[in-house]
Amino acid sequence: MFFYRSVLFLSLLFTARSLNQDGLFLQRVKLGLSDPAHSLSSWNERDDTPCNWYGITCDNSTRRVNSVDLSSSELTGPFPNFLCRLPFLTSINLMNNSINSSLTDDIATCKNLESLDLSANLLVGSIPASLSELSNLKLLNLASNNFSGAIPTKFGQFQKLEWISLAGRIPSQFGNLSNLVELWLANCNLVGPIPESLSKLTRLSNLDFSLNRLTGSIPSWLTGLKNIEQIELYENSLSGELPLGFSNLTMLRRFDASTNQLTGTIPIQLAQLELESLNLFENRLVGTLPRGHSKVTKFV
Numbered sequence: 001m002f003f004y005r006s007v008l009f010l011s012l013l014f015t016a017r018s019l020n021q022d023g024l025f026l027q028r029v030k031l032g033l034s035d036p037a038h039s040l041s042s043w044n045e046r047d048d049t050p051c052n053w054y055g056i057t058c059d060n061s062t063r064r065v066n067s068v069d070l071s072s073s074e075l076t077g078p079f080p081n082f083l084c085r086l087p088f089l090t091s092i093n094l095m096n097n098s099i100n101s102s103l104t105d106d107i108a109t110c111k112n113l114e115s116l117d118l119s120a121n122l123l124v125g126s127i128p129a130s131l132s133e134l135s136n137l138k139l140l141n142l143a144s145n146n147f148s149g150a151i152p153t154k155f156g157q158f159q160k161l162e163w164i165s166l167a168g169r170i171p172s173q174f175g176n177l178s179n180l181v182e183l184w185l186a187n188c189n190l191v192g193p194i195p196e197s198l199s200k201l202t203r204l205s206n207l208d209f210s211l212n213r214l215t216g217s218i219p220s221w222l223t224g225l226k227n228i229e230q231i232e233l234y235e236n237s238l239s240g241e242l243p244l245g246f247s248n249l250t251m252l253r254r255f256d257a258s259t260n261q262l263t264g265t266i267p268i269q270l271a272q273l274e275l276e277s278l279n280l281f282e283n284r285l286v287g288t289l290p291r292g293h294s295k296v297t298k299f300v
């Protein structure tokens with residue numbers, strides 16, 4: 001009798017002092033990630049529950065984990081599939097880290113997910129079709145990763161999806177296409193900057209990046225594309241000043257950077273080119289074409 005009582009006592013003691021199952025799974029998540037900024041230093045395995053850990057939210061009454069937000073935490077490593085062992089998890093946000101694996105069909109085991117934000121990571125490979133099996137999913141953000149391949153046809157089967165972004169960046173590898181004459185990427189849901197590597201495309205005569213969400217400045221190397229005839233950058237979020245040094249672009253006939261967030265003045269070299277059209281409206285540029293010097297046919 002004494003023996004059984006002490007076993008019971010010890011096991012109660014042990015249960016009371018040990019981390020619950022959600023916490024144990026989160027420790028496995030932590031083990032799989034490289035954390036140079038010590039973002040997960042509060043994930044202490046001696047706690048009873050993970051509810052006060054960085055990035056973790058629990059249901060107030062059941063104390064079960066319902067949300068994991070580790071956005072912008074400088075975490076590196078594969079997607080932590082152990083998250084999907086948390087049975088009441090409805091939201092995962094790993095935005096802006098360096099998650100660098102592929103995403104497998106196991107993601108469908110996160111079956112109560114309502115929101116999944118993995119944007120701005122280094123995910124590669126194909127987008128798993130099984131995502132569409134997450135029948136409660138309302139938000140899916142996979143933008144700014146290195147996914148390849150087609151959007152799964154099963155993506156027509158989401159039941160509750162309200163918001164989706166699969167936007168990509170301009171692949172820097174395009175800079176290797178050294179024979180390229182035309183590069184049309186209009187209305188492709190592109191985000192991020194115009195990659196430096198494109199400066200190598202010196203044969204380009206037509207470049208169209210219009211109607212995307214590109215950010216950053218108009219790169220100064222653009223004025224080194226000496227065969228360029230047409231540059232379309234309208235309706236993006238490009239900022240900063242127009243580059244100098246347009247004088248070498250003697251072939252240029254059309255330049256459209258309207259509807260961006262450009263600042264500064266219009267460089268005189270641009271005005272002196274024999275442009276058929278120059279569109280710079282809806283920006284924050286000051287001044288107008290330098291009077292008396294302009295050879296531009298049509299300016300708006």
Ligand SMILES: *[C@@H]1O[C@H](CO)[C@@H](O)[C@H](O)[C@H]1NC(C)=O
Pocket residue numbers: 060
């Ligand atoms: C849960 O508790 C927190 C902190 O006490 C409170 O701010 C929050 O509103 C509560 N949430 C719900 C859904 O009751």
Ligand SMILES: *[C@@H]1O[C@H](CO)[C@@H](O)[C@H](O)[C@H]1NC(C)=O
Pocket residue numbers: 072073074096
């Ligand atoms: C991404 O995370 C880094 C590191 O925490 C932070 O400095 C940066 O501001 C974040 N960027 C965005 C767009 O949130």
Ligand SMILES: *[C@@H]1O[C@H](CO)[C@@H](O)[C@H](O)[C@H]1NC(C)=O
Pocket residue numbers: 034076077078100101
């Ligand atoms: C992903 O990041 C981890 C941690 O930095 C690294 O060890 C691993 O080699 C990376 N994997 C790939 C495929 O780049």
Ligand SMILES: *[C@@H]1O[C@H](CO)[C@@H](O)[C@H](O)[C@H]1NC(C)=O
Pocket residue numbers: 100122124145146169170171172173
């Ligand atoms: C992902 O794309 C970025 C930007 O194009 C590139 O710098 C990086 O090397 C790529 N990473 C992988 C793992 O392919």
Ligand SMILES: *[C@@H]1O[C@H](CO)[C@@H](O)[C@H](O)[C@H]1NC(C)=O
Pocket residue numbers: 173176
């Ligand atoms: C691009 O070209 C460079 C130099 O030739 C090469 O090292 C690199 O692997 C190429 N990148 C791709 C993605 O093909």
Ligand SMILES: *[C@@H]1O[C@H](CO)[C@@H](O)[C@H](O)[C@H]1NC(C)=O
Pocket residue numbers: 223224244245246248
């Ligand atoms: C213009 O061309 C000249 C001669 O090829 C070169 O030295 C100069 O760097 C070029 N300027 C710009 C802004 O590209």
